[in-house]
Amino acid sequence: MTTTAAPNAAPNAASAAAPPGRARIRTVYRWEIAKLTAQMRTRATLTVCLVAPFLFVVLLDQQSQVPKDTLFGRWVHASGFATPLFLLGFATQWVFPLLTSIVAGDIFAGEDQYGTWKTILTRAHSRTQIFWGKTLAAGSFAVLTVTVLALSSLAAGVLLVGHQPLEGLSGTLLPSGRAAGLVLAAWATALIPLLGFTALAVMLSVVTCNSAAGIVGPVVIGLIMQLYSFLNGSDAVRHLLLATPFDAWHGLLRDHPYYGPLWQGALVSAGYLAICLAVAHTVLRRRDITGG
Amino acid sequence: MPTRLVRHAPRARPDLRAPVARRARAPLAVAGAAVALVALLSGCGADITHTRVERSLAPTFTNLYLQQQALLGHSGVTAATINPHAACHRLSPTAHNTGAGSDWVCQLTWTDAAHRVQKGKFELTVHPGGCYEAGGPTKIVGPVDIRAAGGRTVTNPVYEFDACFDTT
Amino acid sequence: MAAAPAVDARGLVKRFGDLTAVDHVDLRVEVGEVYGILGPNGAGKTTFLRMLFGLIRPDAGRLDVFGRTWARDGPATLAGVAGFVESPRFYPYLSGRRNLELLAGFDGADAATAATAIDRVLNVVDLADRATDKVGGYSFGMRQRLGVAASLLREPRLLVLDEPANGLDPAGIRDMRALVKRLAASGLTVLLSSHNMDEVEEICDNVTIMSAGRVAFHGSIDALRAQAPDPAHRLATSDDERALDLAAEHPGVSLTRHPDASLALRARADVADAYLIALGRAGIAVRELTLEVAPLESLFFMLTDPDRQDAGDRAAAAPVPSARAGAHR
Numbered sequence: 023m024t025t026t027a028a029p030n031a032a033p034n035a036a037s038a039a040a041p042p043g044r045a046r047i048r049t050v051y052r053w054e055i056a057k058l059t060a061q062m063r064t065r066a067t068l069t070v071c072l073v074a075p076f077l078f079v080v081l082l083d084q085q086s087q088v089p090k091d092t093l094f095g096r097w098v099h100a101s102g103f104a105t106p107l108f109l110l111g112f113a114t115q116w117v118f119p120l121l122t123s124i125v126a127g128d129i130f131a132g133e134d135q136y137g138t139w140k141t142i143l144t145r146a147h148s149r150t151q152i153f154w155g156k157t158l159a160a161g162s163f164a165v166l167t168v169t170v171l172a173l174s175s176l177a178a179g180v181l182l183v184g185h186q187p188l189e190g191l192s193g194t195l196l197p198s199g200r201a202a203g204l205v206l207a208a209w210a211t212a213l214i215p216l217l218g219f220t221a222l223a224v225m226l227s228v229v230t231c232n233s234a235a236g237i238v239g240p241v242v243i244g245l246i247m248q249l250y251s252f253l254n255g256s257d258a259v260r261h262l263l264l265a266t267p268f269d270a271w272h273g274l275l276r277d278h279p280y281y282g283p284l285w286q287g288a289l290v291s292a293g294y295l296a297i298c299l300a301v302a303h304t305v306l307r308r309r310d311i312t313g314g
Numbered sequence: 315m316p317t318r319l320v321r322h323a324p325r326a327r328p329d330l331r332a333p334v335a336r337r338a339r340a341p342l343a344v345a346g347a348a349v350a351l352v353a354l355l356s357g358c359g360a361d362i363t364h365t366r367v368e369r370s371l372a373p374t375f376t377n378l379y380l381q382q383q384a385l386l387g388h389s390g391v392t393a394a395t396i397n398p399h400a401a402c403h404r405l406s407p408t409a410h411n412t413g414a415g416s417d418w419v420c421q422l423t424w425t426d427a428a429h430r431v432q433k434g435k436f437e438l439t440v441h442p443g444g445c446y447e448a449g450g451p452t453k454i455v456g457p458v459d460i461r462a463a464g465g466r467t468v469t470n471p472v473y474e475f476d477a478c479f480d481t482t
Numbered sequence: 483m484a485a486a487p488a489v490d491a492r493g494l495v496k497r498f499g500d501l502t503a504v505d506h507v508d509l510r511v512e513v514g515e516v517y518g519i520l521g522p523n524g525a526g527k528t529t530f531l532r533m534l535f536g537l538i539r540p541d542a543g544r545l546d547v548f549g550r551t552w553a554r555d556g557p558a559t560l561a562g563v564a565g566f567v568e569s570p571r572f573y574p575y576l577s578g579r580r581n582l583e584l585l586a587g588f589d590g591a592d593a594a595t596a597a598t599a600i601d602r603v604l605n606v607v608d609l610a611d612r613a614t615d616k617v618g619g620y621s622f623g624m625r626q627r628l629g630v631a632a633s634l635l636r637e638p639r640l641l642v643l644d645e646p647a648n649g650l651d652p653a654g655i656r657d658m659r660a661l662v663k664r665l666a667a668s669g670l671t672v673l674l675s676s677h678n679m680d681e682v683e684e685i686c687d688n689v690t691i692m693s694a695g696r697v698a699f700h701g702s703i704d705a706l707r708a709q710a711p712d713p714a715h716r717l718a719t720s721d722d723e724r725a726l727d728l729a730a731e732h733p734g735v736s737l738t739r740h741p742d743a744s745l746a747l748r749a750r751a752d753v754a755d756a757y758l759i760a761l762g763r764a765g766i767a768v769r770e771l772t773l774e775v776a777p778l779e780s781l782f783f784m785l786t787d788p789d790r791q792d793a794g795d796r797a798a799a800a801p802v803p804s805a806r807a808g809a810h811r
Contacts, residue, residue: 046590049588052587053584053588056584057573057576057584060580093445096474096476100469134570136572136573136574137571138571139537140532140537140566140567140568141570141632143535143536143562144535144536144537144566144589145560145585145589145636146467146557146558146560146561146589146590147588175419189471191445191477191478192370192374192377192477193375193376193377193378194377195381195479199403231325251442254413254414254442257361260361260442261352261482262352262733266443268447271481272443272478275478280482282482283443283444283479286352289325289352290348293345293348293349295343296340296342296344297341297345300341300342308539310532310538311532311537314568
């Protein structure tokens with residue numbers, strides 16, 4: 023029988039300092055953020071989020087026509103608050119899944135690409151702690167990009183067009199102060215389905231071990247969901263799609279706001295989050311790391 | 315040398331053969347509850363019905379009409395005096411007046427500033443999410459731009475407008 | 483009471499589909515020794531080390547590291563253990579120092595202690611001047627050294643190195659071997675794998691030879707040497723016919739013709755000496771005498787010959803019972 027005599031059981035200096043549980047997740051989280059900061063793709067994405075709304079407004083300004091096919095498009099010259107809402111509608115259709123998958127789809131598969139799983143899994147952290155640290159970092163990036171895009175579009179609208187009252191979605195003019203608040207609230211609600219896409223990207227990243235699949239997959243899935251809605255698919259299925267809650271903010275812009283789609287969206291997103299993260303976590307924990 | 319299988323210990327990583335289902339119980343429960351609640355909240359009806367369209371069009375039109383009248387400098391018009399009434403249907407017979415489409419037509423009846431009863435046919439394009447674009451008859455609601463009381467030319471708020479309603 | 487061995491593997495098995503990469507391997511590394519795992523490519527050495535590091539789950543068997551197991555203790559199993567499998571990998575977009583800071587953070591060290599430790603290990607592996615360059619620009623040898631630095635950062639009691647000299651140029655190989663010997667001399671337990679007999683012979687105290695997932699030999703280097711066949715030499719003389727006749731008169735000397743007309747001489751050192759002297763006395767000149775295969779190397783080839791790997795041959799392939807068989811429980 024092996025005996026654990028005191029000298030063998032005593033951990034060495036480095037691991038004696040290792041803190042338990044949540045503090046370990048925090049450590050992984052901080053380092054994942056540090057790694058993200060050092061990568062070109064994150065800086066490029068944030069720069070684009072900062073600059074694109076301003077470019078957009080300038081381009082729109084030069085056109086005589088207004089983009090009426092998207093909500094609030096018709097008011098982009100009339101009120102600066104229409105700009106961020108128009109951009110929200112536009113971005114949620116085409117861009118949002120990419121905004122998160124560009125990081126979440128790579129944060130796990132990147133370790134496969136560089137062969138570094140064996141480097142980080144042989145220190146003092148369990149796979150579960152590493153999983154949560156990375157997932158939270160990916161989620162944080164998603165929140166950051168949305169925040170930057172929201173503030174930037176609001177700034178672009180207000181600075182370049184003005185802070186005139188905004189025509190709401192029930193026929194009343196919303197005063198500037200209220201409009202600004204509603205704009206920020208609308209952007210905030212987009213986080214709900216976005217975090218669902220973050221979980222989806224994480225799952226694809228872990229299961230395929232491939233950055234391209236992790237980044238492009240959620241974009242394609244998002245487009246297919248949009249297409250399903252567009253082609254008048256069944257309502258029941260539509261309510262379960264992750265792209266549907268991206269429109270939940272419409273209810274906020276009315277005299278008598280409605281929140282039904284928002285609650286449903288939260289439930290649906292929670293469901294996607296639970297399933298995707300559970301699958302990803304299980305796959306990561308059980309994997310044999312033979313490469314790297 | 316006895317060959318022992320990897321043991322399952324209390325606060326350890328689970329046995330290799332422990333059913334994955336056991337660990338997945340919590341997330342599956344959350345997902346299942348979510349699906350059930352969503353199904354419950356959506357109810358059995360369609361998202362877009364003529365009732366919902368009518369209930370959205372009437373008040374929206376009222377607000378916009380009030381705006382227009384304010385711009386034109388007419389006073390004495392209130393929501394109560396306008397008294398709108400909408401009746402909507404779809405042109406396509408197979409649609410049974412439900413669902414998204416660009417063939418929605420609404421007959422809107424209201425009392426204008428001069429206390430005359432107006433009847434206008436509005437054409438709506440309703441999107442699956444419950445938002446629609448409506449266009450009204452120029453002869454009754456006015457052209458795309460109108461001359462405001464102060465002399466400026468402004469967009470006629472009633473000519474074309476967007477609105478949304480709850481589909482849950 | 484005996485202290486727990488650094489590594490204690492019993493009946494370890496790992497299969498990948500139809501391939502059994504590790505087939506009932508027993509292995510024991512005592513604290514303070516330098517242990518080698520030797521085997522050709524595909525023998526299962528790296529798979530074994532990956533199981534030690536928790537990167538791969540064994541299908542059966544038990545693997546204790548300082549008395550801890552992955553099943554019971556999770557990543558705490560690696561407390562005091564450091565090293566790398568196959569060549570060490572880092573984040574190419576971060577500098578060497580930053581990579582080490584990340585790994586120190588993952589070990590739970592705070593920034594201040596980490597900084598001094600990092601300076602120290604960078605000096606040990608002689609990378610202090612290139613530490614701020616991105617790892618993407620490092621040469622292979624520099625990455626190997628950074629890997630050793632990353633391992634030393636954990637102040638390990640057990641250093642596990644998978645073919646540490648692999649891919650290095652001769653100067654790099656020499657430096658790596660010198661470093662390992664220095665570390666071993668300072669009291670560290672070292673477990674290294676290699677496909678090079680010379681390296682293991684030079685550095686290790688004890689060795690396990692693996693072939694096709696099974697153990698072909700374990701014991702000390704001396705025991706291995708005792709097992710080695712006689713050295714094989716290539717002989718060219720002025721009169722091969724008479725040399726062959728003379729060889730028949732010397733028991734213990736095996737002299738055969740090579741396809742290329744030279745002779746193959748196989749004999750124990752003292753017997754060979756006597757024979758060569760006899761050749762000279764008989765007026766036959768020795769024109770060439772070169773060592774063809776080192777004795778240990780030829781033993782290694784014998785032990786790891788794929789044709790010998792049937793179940794029945796397992797007993798035959800382990801010629802001498804383990805020097806520490808009695809200590810196994």
